[in-house]
Amino acid sequence: MVKKFIHIDMDAFFVSVEIRDNPTLANKPVAVGGKSDRRGVLSTCNYIAREYGVGSAMATSIALQKCPDLIVVPGRMDVYKQISVKIRAIFEKYTHLIEPLSLDEAFLDVTECTLFKGSATLIADQIRQEIFDELNLTASAGIAPNKFLAKIASDENKPNGQCVITPDQVGAFVEKMSLSKIPGVGKVTFEKLKAHGLEYGRDVIAHDKSELIHKFGKLGISLWDKCQGIDNREVVTSRVRKSVGVERTFAQDFHSSEEMNNYMVDNLIPELKKRSASYLKTRTISKLGVKVKFNDFQQTTKEFKYHSFDEQVFNELLHEALARGEGKSVRLLGVHIGLSDEPDEHHQFELGL
Numbered sequence: 001m002v003k004k005f006i007h008i009d010m011d012a013f014f015v016s017v018e019i020r021d022n023p024t025l026a027n028k029p030v031a032v033g034g035k036s037d038r039r040g041v042l043s044t045c046n047y048i049a050r051e052y053g054v055g056s057a058m059a060t061s062i063a064l065q066k067c068p069d070l071i072v073v074p075g076r077m078d079v080y081k082q083i084s085v086k087i088r089a090i091f092e093k094y095t096h097l098i099e100p101l102s103l104d105e106a107f108l109d110v111t112e113c114t115l116f117k118g119s120a121t122l123i124a125d126q127i128r129q130e131i132f133d134e135l136n137l138t139a140s141a142g143i144a145p146n147k148f149l150a151k152i153a154s155d156e157n158k159p160n161g162q163c164v165i166t167p168d169q170v171g172a173f174v175e176k177m178s179l180s181k182i183p184g185v186g187k188v189t190f191e192k193l194k195a196h197g198l199e200y201g202r203d204v205i206a207h208d209k210s211e212l213i214h215k216f217g218k219l220g221i222s223l224w225d226k227c228q229g230i231d232n233r234e235v236v237t238s239r240v241r242k243s244v245g246v247e248r249t250f251a252q253d254f255h256s257s258e259e260m261n262n263y264m265v266d267n268l269i270p271e272l273k274k275r276s277a278s279y280l281k282t283r284t285i286s287k288l289g290v291k292v293k294f295n296d297f298q299q300t301t302k303e304f305k306y307h308s309f310d311e312q313v314f315n316e317l318l319h320e321a322l323a324r325g326e327g328k329s330v331r332l333l334g335v336h337i338g339l340s341d342e343p344d345e346h347h348q349f350e351l352g353l
Contacts (some may be wrong), residue, residue: 001113002111002145002167003109003111003145003146004109004110004111004113004118004120004143004145005045005107005108005109005110005120005141005143005144005145005149005150005235006093006103006107006108006110006120006123006124006127006141006143007105007106007107007108007141007142007144007147007150007151007153007154008087008106008108008124008127008128008139008140008141008143008154009104009105009139009140009142009154009155009158010087010104010105010131010138010139010140011137011138011139011140011158011159011160012044012045012046012047012159013044013080013103013137014030014032014043014044014075014104015030015031015044015045015046015073016046016137016138017076017079017080017083017137017278017286018030018032018076019046019072020136020137021079021242022073022277025071025073026184027048028048028050028069028071028211029045029046029048029049029052029054029067029069029070029071030045030048030049030056030070030071030072030073031043031044031045031046031049031060031063031070031073031074032044032045032048032073032074033060033073033074033075034070040059040060040072040249041057041059041060041249042054042055042056042057042058042060042072043056043075044056044062045063045089047159049063049067049070050110052066052067053066053067054066054067054070058342059297060072062155063275064181064299080103080104082102083135083137083330084100084103084104086134086135087135087248088100088106088207090127090130090131090134091106091108091127092124093130094108094110094113094115094126094127094301095108095109095110095112095113096237097109097110097235097237098235098237099235099236099237105154107147107150107151107235108127108235109235110123110235116183118163119223120143120191121143121162121164121218122280124141124143124162125141125162126307127139127141128140128160128162138159138160139160140154140155140157140158140159140160140161140162141153141154141162141163142154142155142156142162142163142165143162143163143164143165143325144164144165144170144196145165145166145167145170146229146231146232146233147231147233147235147265148182148183148226148231148233149165149170149181149229149231150165152177152181153165155181155277171229171231171275172227173229174201174205174227174228174229175200175201175202175205176200176201176202177200177201178199178225179193179198179200179203179204179223179227181203182222182223183224184219184222189219193223196215198223201226201227202227203229203244204223204224205227205228209224210222212237213223213313226314240339240341241279241339242338242339243289243336243337243339244272244275244276244279244336244339245289245291245334245335245336245337245339246268246271246272246275246335246336247268247291247332247333247334247335248267248268248332248333248334249293249331249332250330250331250332250333253295253329253330253331254329254330254331254333256328257318257319257322260318260330260333261318263316263333264290264314264315264318264333264335265311265314265315268333268334268335269309269311269314269335272309272319272336272337274334274338275307276337277331279339280339283339283340284307284339284340285306285307285308285309285337285338285339285340286305286306286307286337286338286339286340287303287304287305287306287337287338288303288304288306288309288310288313288314288317288335288336288337288338289301289302289303289304289317289334289337289338290302290303290314290317290318290321290334290335290336290338291321291330291332291335292318292321292322292324292330292332292333292334293329293330293331293333294325294327294328294329294330295329295330295331296328298325298328298330300320300321300324300325300331301318301321302321303317303319303338304316304317309337314335318333
């Protein structure tokens with residue numbers, strides 16, 4: 001049986017809620033930010049702001065340089081969560097095979113849904129209509145025979161649109177698909193692929209699979225499968241948390257490694273212990289990690305496979321992460337732990353960086 005997947009993605013969700021609740025913001029460049037000062041980072045922005053080059057995860061200071069008229073409003077996570085619950089209730093009218101990816105997007109497997117004579121296209125259209133009628137918000141949708149293609153399709157006709165890739169259209173679609181659309185292929189990876197003559201799906205298809213694996217390892221396998229339209233993943237209706245983390249953006253850049261280490265030990269690690277306490281009742285630590293974002297917004301992460309909190313390990317990871325910055329000051333510092341899949345994982349691993 002051919003599967004029918006829908007990927008629903010709300011359009012600029014957080015900021016759309018803010019504009020809905022405050023109509024004076026309509027037709028203006030608007031962003032939702034974590035902080036009111038210029039050192040904050042934007043969560044999302046509307047499509048007007050995006051025309052100026054503003055984007056999610058962008059520093060407020062840079063966003064305001066690109067768009068001086070940008071209106072930055074504080075986020076209201078409690079409100080977004082409440083609305084997300086209502087969106088989920090709409091999904092459940094059509095299927096219980098729902099995989100939330102975040103508050104504003106989810107995969108739905110509607111293979112067994114008999115509404116609209118089983119038409120996934122009409123089901124997606126109706127879901128989007130119900131979201132608009134009940135919540136006065138718009139969503140986009142992608143419909144395809146697997147999750148990978150459904151997710152890409154949902155971005156094709158944004159905002160407030162949908163795209164259908166039928167089984168007989170898969171081959172033509174992936175041939176002209178930019179490899180930059182594949183999840184996990186960021187800007188740096190995409191440039192490396194282009195340097196090897198790989199820019200579109202057809203370029204990957206023209207190569208031998210073993211050659212791709214030799215050049216790119218696991219990425220080569222993923223590229224080959226995706227460009228063959230292969231994705232056998234099912235909808236996962238429940239997810240196990242894999243990590244817990246804490247991070248802070250500083251009001252002023254840190255220059256001293258000693259100051260950063262002290263801040264990490266005195267503030268971040270204690271907070272991390274509190275946040276992870278409930279998870280560690282049934283699971284164990286599998287790794288420790290440190291994240292650093294430098295003053296030029298480049299960031300790096302160092303991790304070490306370990307079984308318990310250890311300030312010395314965190315300190316060493318911080319030292320190695322800072323070395324990558326070659327003396328640059330730091331605007332953000334974070335720590336995290338990985339959570340084991342099994343509750344009896346109590347042994348220390350070798351360094352694997």
